[in-house]
Amino acid sequence: MSLAIDLLIATGLVVLAWQALVGGSLFRGIVMFIVFGLTMALAWARLGSPDLAMAEAAIGAGVTGALLMIAYWRLRALGANRPAPRSPLRARVALGVGLLSAVLVAMIGLAAVGAIGPGGEAGQALAEALPATGLGNPITGVLVIFRNLDTLLEVAVLLAAYVASRAVMGDDKAALPLPPAQDAPLVGALVAVLAPLAVLVAIYLLKAGSQLPGGAFQAGAVLAAGGVLLMLAGRLHPAPLCGVGLRIALVAGTVVFSGVGLIMLALGQPLLAIPGTWAVYLIETAMMISIGATLVLLFAGSAGLTGTPRR
Amino acid sequence: MTVLLPAVVVFLLLNLVAGLWRVYTGPSAADRMLSALLFGSTTVAILLLLAQWQDSPALRVAALLFVMLAAITSIAFVAMVQGGAARRQPATRANGTKS
Amino acid sequence: MSHAEVWVIAAAAVFGIGLYSLLIASHLLRQLIAIKVMGSAIFLVLVVAAGPIDGALDGLPKALVLTGIVIAISAIAFALALLVRLAEVTGSTSLEDEADDDR
Numbered sequence A: 001m002s003l004a005i006d007l008l009i010a011t012g013l014v015v016l017a018w019q020a021l022v023g024g025s026l027f028r029g030i031v032m033f034i035v036f037g038l039t040m041a042l043a044w045a046r047l048g049s050p051d052l053a054m055a056e057a058a059i060g061a062g063v064t065g066a067l068l069m070i071a072y073w074r075l076r077a078l079g080a081n082r083p084a085p086r087s088p089l090r091a092r093v094a095l096g097v098g099l100l101s102a103v104l105v106a107m108i109g110l111a112a113v114g115a116i117g118p119g120g121e122a123g124q125a126l127a128e129a130l131p132a133t134g135l136g137n138p139i140t141g142v143l144v145i146f147r148n149l150d151t152l153l154e155v156a157v158l159l160a161a162y163v164a165s166r167a168v169m170g171d172d173k174a175a176l177p178l179p180p181a182q183d184a185p186l187v188g189a190l191v192a193v194l195a196p197l198a199v200l201v202a203i204y205l206l207k208a209g210s211q212l213p214g215g216a217f218q219a220g221a222v223l224a225a226g227g228v229l230l231m232l233a234g235r236l237h238p239a240p241l242c243g244v245g246l247r248i249a250l251v252a253g254t255v256v257f258s259g260v261g262l263i264m265l266a267l268g269q270p271l272l273a274i275p276g277t278w279a280v281y282l283i284e285t286a287m288m289i290s291i292g293a294t295l296v297l298l299f300a301g302s303a304g305l306t307g308t309p310r311r
Numbered sequence B: 001m002t003v004l005l006p007a008v009v010v011f012l013l014l015n016l017v018a019g020l021w022r023v024y025t026g027p028s029a030a031d032r033m034l035s036a037l038l039f040g041s042t043t044v045a046i047l048l049l050l051a052q053w054q055d056s057p058a059l060r061v062a063a064l065l066f067v068m069l070a071a072i073t074s075i076a077f078v079a080m081v082q083g084g085a086a087r088r089q090p091a092t093r094a095n096g097t098k099s
Numbered sequence C: 001m002s003h004a005e006v007w008v009i010a011a012a013a014v015f016g017i018g019l020y021s022l023l024i025a026s027h028l029l030r031q032l033i034a035i036k037v038m039g040s041a042i043f044l045v046l047v048v049a050a051g052p053i054d055g056a057l058d059g060l061p062k063a064l065v066l067t068g069i070v071i072a073i074s075a076i077a078f079a080l081a082l083l084v085r086l087a088e089v090t091g092s093t094s095l096e097d098e099a100d101d102d103r
Helices: A002-021 A026-046 A050-078 A088-115 A120-133 A138-146 A148-167 A185-208 A216-232 A244-266 A277-300 B004-025 B029-053 B058-086 C003-024 C028-050 C059-090 C096-102
Strands: A237-239 A304-306
Touching (some): A002 A026, A002 B004, A002 C003, A026 A050, A026 B004, A026 B058, A050 A216, A050 A277, A050 B058, A050 C028, A050 C059, A088 C003, A088 C028, A120 A138, A120 C059, A138 A148, A138 A277, A148 A277, A185 A216, A185 A277, A185 B058, A216 B058, A244 A277, A277 C059, B029 B058, C003 C028
């Protein structure tokens, strides 16, 4: 029976990938991609990884889907040309390349499944070292303590993506267009419930992340989803300037993380040594705020945010 | 219970396939949106069943996350479909503010 | 067929579809979705190859994939900003048109 579940989800992934990518309108492709992301989340849940299920649902399907949708909407608003379809010869070559690459990935994957024993050596080392840190979630342990330089750079990459997006936008533009605000009667009631709920869920995920699945990335993505909601409902508007508070929020993750690491270096510890569970919470909180703020600004396509509309 | 729970999961997954057919055929954007929402709630049910069956309570939190995201998605869909697919507007008028 | 094999083969098929679409699609937005889907397939192989399906506790590949998901959205967000800018400046949503103009 459990094999049937695996087969159904796996087949669903393949079919959805085909429908998202080949044929049909681009809009349908984006919708199918979002459904593909949700099915990926189901696959992670089935593979015993709630952390990844949450991250995939919130970041992979939710925020990525919102970014794709808004880009699609902006391209339509710009009246950009739709490119002509490719030649049939190219499609035949592409079919061969696609098949070959699929066989290659299958061979590598199947070989890897056979080659690595359950747990693996690094996995065992992780399981042995984890109790000493006071954390219960091995993924948070890896992200914040054992491989924290990677995580610091990851937050920096997200910040760099935002700065680079602003840089290519051109000097003449304060903000990219957004769809007109939704002012249907139900939207206000829904926003009044959902926006505080998003904050609550984000803080819960952050708090739970040290022992249970969850953590700064999932929490930040939930905050971003709340921000996107406020923006679509017309409660939050793009602003031409980035306020001081927002600037602090954008760099908080990078600054607090590297700050803790440097202070420990000054105290004679190794660089980025984490002094205790309180430091994990501090760093994760700062990262959550940065991730949420950056993702909302990437969606807004503007320098800043404001509660009052720009006239 | 060890047989019943996975059987229900399989049944719900087949349900998803039926919902997908509606996303695929449409015909209107609203049909797609409604079936995508159905997809969301069925996924929540599957996650809750998996949480019980695989004995991993954290999946209930993932289900909570799905519920919240589905609600937000419905608003996003309405905004994008009304703003993008149904009516075309020049970029200057649609600047996020009510003009 | 074992559980792991099912997932690896599905991931391989998804990767192949992604690469096929990346090559035949002319709209850059579709190509971006293709790249994202290919990335998801590789994440799946990484996690499945690392351990058993039931009761897997190896946190390392999962942390790796979590990092990968965030890096992927950073790259996609920047690529979408580039795409919107490209459409603003040239009115085109494809890189192919420029090559056609040169002919």
